[in-house]
Amino acid sequence: MATYDTTSPYYNTPFTQFYLDKMVNRPIPVENDDLTFTINLTYQYRPDLLAYDLYGTPALWWVFYQRNPNTLTKPPFDFTANTFIYLPKIGTLKTALGF
Secondary structure (H helix, E strand, C coil): CCCCCCCCCCCCCCECCCCECCCCCCCCCCCCCCEEEECCCCCCCCHHHHHHHHHCCHHHCCHHHHHCCCCCCCCCCCCCCCCEEEECCHHHHHHHHCC
């Protein structure tokens, strides 16, 4: 049976041959040194591009939603210009996600 990559939001979610079970969120810890960022037009509706520029892979787009659950709730439609978010550092992600 295949498993999900450590960068996947579904990594902890159980599955069978036929279906994915109820999603188990992968929490991203809040750190005092998280970066603050205001989404600009370059990244509007494109969390994958920001993830690529910050972390080197578009697969980590979902960490912005896990880290900012009160601000970002409807991917990617609420990833709009002038929205203030917190960005976890790559070291935090490596520790939390195990990659």
